[in-house]
Amino acid sequence: MLKLAVFVVFAFLDGATYAQLEQITLTESSTNYPGYSQSFLTPGCRFTPHGVQDVQLAINHLILTNTSFAIASGGHSSNTGASNIDAGVTVDLSRLDEVTITDEGNAVWLGPGASWSDVYAKLEQEGLAVSGGRVGHVGVGGYVLGGGFWWFANELGWTCDQVLEYEIITPARQIVKASATENEDLFWALKGSLGAFGVVTRIKMPTVRAQNVFGGALTYRQDNVVDVFAALQALITKAREDLHAQAYVSFGWLELHKRHVTSAYLVNTAGDHLSAAFAKLTSIPHVASSLRNMTVGESAREITDSNPLGFRRTKFTLTARSTVEAMHIVHAAYLRISASMRFGPDDMLGVTIQPLTLPHLQKGRNIFPLTNEKSPLLLLSAEFRWSDKTYDQMYEKAARALHDAWVAELQVEDLFHPWHYPNYAASWQQPCEEPSIIRGAREALESVRRKYDPEDHWRQLVPGIWHV
Numbered sequence: 001m002l003k004l005a006v007f008v009v010f011a012f013l014d015g016a017t018y019a020q021l022e023q024i025t026l027t028e029s030s031t032n033y034p035g036y037s038q039s040f041l042t043p044g045c046r047f048t049p050h051g052v053q054d055v056q057l058a059i060n061h062l063i064l065t066n067t068s069f070a071i072a073s074g075g076h077s078s079n080t081g082a083s084n085i086d087a088g089v090t091v092d093l094s095r096l097d098e099v100t101i102t103d104e105g106n107a108v109w110l111g112p113g114a115s116w117s118d119v120y121a122k123l124e125q126e127g128l129a130v131s132g133g134r135v136g137h138v139g140v141g142g143y144v145l146g147g148g149f150w151w152f153a154n155e156l157g158w159t160c161d162q163v164l165e166y167e168i169i170t171p172a173r174q175i176v177k178a179s180a181t182e183n184e185d186l187f188w189a190l191k192g193s194l195g196a197f198g199v200v201t202r203i204k205m206p207t208v209r210a211q212n213v214f215g216g217a218l219t220y221r222q223d224n225v226v227d228v229f230a231a232l233q234a235l236i237t238k239a240r241e242d243l244h245a246q247a248y249v250s251f252g253w254l255e256l257h258k259r260h261v262t263s264a265y266l267v268n269t270a271g272d273h274l275s276a277a278f279a280k281l282t283s284i285p286h287v288a289s290s291l292r293n294m295t296v297g298e299s300a301r302e303i304t305d306s307n308p309l310g311f312r313r314t315k316f317t318l319t320a321r322s323t324v325e326a327m328h329i330v331h332a333a334y335l336r337i338s339a340s341m342r343f344g345p346d347d348m349l350g351v352t353i354q355p356l357t358l359p360h361l362q363k364g365r366n367i368f369p370l371t372n373e374k375s376p377l378l379l380l381s382a383e384f385r386w387s388d389k390t391y392d393q394m395y396e397k398a399a400r401a402l403h404d405a406w407v408a409e410l411q412v413e414d415l416f417h418p419w420h421y422p423n424y425a426a427s428w429q430q431p432c433e434e435p436s437i438i439r440g441a442r443e444a445l446e447s448v449r450r451k452y453d454p455e456d457h458w459r460q461l462v463p464g465i466w467h468v
């Protein structure tokens with residue numbers, strides 16, 4: 001069936017080229033699509049190339065045959081159609097999963113199709129870690145190209161700010177290197193634009209030697225939420241005092257248990273002790289704690305367990321000024337909307353508040369309009385998870401209602417910020433448009449696009465992504 005579909009796409013090719021394409025394994029994908037909206041799309045064929053030459057060959061022929069396609073690494077995008085496609089071709093990079101330690105252990109080459117759990121497992125054998133995702137099954141490719149929020153953000157900035165070099169196949173079908181000294185314009189444009197400039201086939205990152213961290217989750221009773229928000233804000237305000245201390249707060253409705261849950265996940269990246277910066281969060285009475293010494297990989301495994309695959313999901317993001325009042329606005333709208341709904345038996349709504357501290361925001365050179373911020377921000381995300389597809393519309397509508405309530409109520413108090421984090425954005429949000437990119441960056445990004453995609457192939461043939 002798959003072979004037939006491929007043959008239709010490439011039928012006109014001469015014998016030699018078709019024989020070459022047959023060498024590329026065509027299989028069902030091992031990519032996990034955690035969001036329902038991606039997994040219900042059915043591509044006419046799915047490529048799982050083994051290496052950069054295979055990808056180059058495929059992109060070349062997709063362009064020559066005017067075939068629409070999507071690029072998938074880990075398949076975790078919340079943007080429907082970004083990494084899977086109906087009727088066209090999905091280029092599934094899951095076999096480009098190298099983890100190659102280099103530069104005497106100071107750096108590592110990562111394949112975009114590797115998952116963070118594979119990356120941590122390999123690096124831990126050498127006593128190393130890397131600027132990666134906090135959930136193991138997320139893919140390297142999309143996570144890095146969309147920014148990347150990790151445990152070392154307060155100290156080192158976004159993951160994309162850490163990248164040393166990209167290898168990319170441009171829409172002009174050239175294999176190009178982009179780094180601080182080579183194709184610098186492309187190097188900058190790749191930081192936050194989620195695949196708008198070609199297919200990234202390798203990413204070089206510095207390693208982190210201090211791989212032991214002290215951290216874990218604290219679970220609170222719902223009536224402690226006021227203290228939890230105050231403690232989180234205190235941590236954010238003092239972010240410069242301990243660059244190793246990082247935390248986020250989540251709350252959610254679990255229909256299965258018919259209750260709200262509130263938790264904080266704390267990590268001290270300096271390892272082996274509980275940072276004094278966490279004193280307020282740990283002094284609030286809690287019903288459970290998993291605080292301990294662990295590796296970054298163990299932390300990712302713990303958070304992975306609370307993010308099982310297989311549910312239908314919808315997710316969106318917003319940004320707010322960091323104040324306790326903003327947290328209460330977000331929480332109050334969540335309570336109101338969850339109380340007004342009839343959830344299915346296993347369903348849930350989860351909200352996460354993640355600090356974007358000043359040390360984090362003021363680092364790096366990427367396309368986000370955040371480096372000049374004078375005050376810290378809150379990265380907000382909300383996700384509905386459910387099983388029964390007859391609820392799809394209800395949850396999509398509820399997500400919009402929650403979004404609209406947050407926007408309106410934060411705006412009234414002048415606490416709304418217009419940035420959308422690309423890695424959490426829904427398909428109906430616009431993270432690659434102003435004001436979500438640096439003011440005035442549109443022209444610079446367009447000139448990078450014209451240089452590397454002079455015939456505008458990407459906008460014509462890759463319909464599911466956000467273009468610049």
Ligand SMILES: Cc1cc2nc3c(=O)[nH]c(=O)nc-3n(C[C@H](O)[C@H](O)[C@H](O)COP(=O)(O)OP(=O)(O)OC[C@H]3O[C@@H](n4cnc5c(N)ncnc54)[C@H](O)[C@@H]3O)c2cc1C
Nearest residue numbers: 073074075076077082083112134139141142143149195200
């Ligand atoms: C359970 C869960 C946990 C998460 N945890 C975190 C977290 O801790 N921190 C954080 O910052 N984000 C997190 N995210 C968000 C995640 O980083 C983004 O969804 C990310 O884009 C997923 O990358 P992927 O490779 O898995 O997804 P994909 O869907 O494969 O890719 C996402 C986008 O990038 C493009 N793309 C992917 N690879 C390439 C490539 N090699 N070349 C060109 N374009 C490419 C795709 O076409 C698509 O548009 C999480 C998401 C989920 C679902």
